[in-house]
Amino acid sequence: MATTSTAPAPLLHSTVLDWYEAHARDLPWRTPDASPWAVMVSEFMLQQTPVKRVLPVYEAWLERWPTPADLAADAPGEAVRMWGRLGYPRRALRLHGAATAITATHGGEVPDDHAALLALPGVGEYTAAAVASFAFRQRHVVLDTNVRRVFARAVTGVEYPAQATTAAERRTATTLLPETAETAATWAVGVMELGALVCTARSPECGACPLKRHCAWQLAGRPPYEGPARRGQTYEGTDRQVRGKLLAVLREAHGEVPQARLDEVWPEPVQRARALDGLVADGLVEPVAQGVYRLPR
């Protein structure tokens, strides 16, 4: 089953590559001196988190832990504390776990092999491909939310991609991937950047898009999204909110925290206890003694 036909791949390639060269943001993890570790740190932090909020934490993180071994030598709780308010603090724990694994089994060097990357905690399909592509200039399909949206529009002609990645999307991305590794790597980050800056979720700037004459969605008159409602998760009153409040107390208090301090953040005792138990189960919080907690050592 063919999708809407598009311009020949080489034309799309040069169109995106030229646009990227002219419009790419200067981000620290894209500079030539950014190490594979720096790229990996940025990828962990950028999971579900905007660039602007990542930047200051990224800088502080790499200054403190310039190599995986530096991080591995420190307590996981320090990683959680340094993570600050980036959100999804399990990522900090997993990044510490990845650093530990890299130090223990890869000689302290971030592996350049996709499978080895995928085996690290916190590294899924996207992050493995991103690190292999961006840090090691390999040829991989890099499918993140930006790329999926650009392809949904430009190739398939719909405003938004499906909720979960489909085989058809992988096929499209594979077909469009340039043959040469170096070109493929720049293409990957270029399509991502296009999705981040122009082909955005809310209000795309189609007038400024280099693909406007090729884009199936544009050519179809930008029909509105028709699929099932994309559920927005409520946050107020959830365990996630309580976990966030509890962990904020632990982060800001250097050292041990008595139960009473934690009890102040949420009035409902059952949910509060459940949230704290969850944090302990996740390894984000460590019970020291009866009614005393701290970040993990």
Add this chain to the structure above:
DNA sequence: AAGACGTGGAA
């Protein structure tokens, strides 16, 4: 395979 998992800024 649907749901859990933080946080804050923009519309």
Add this chain to the structure above:
DNA sequence: TTTCCAAGTCT
């Protein structure tokens, strides 16, 4: 004010 969304991963 409410809703949506931001370079996902794990179970």
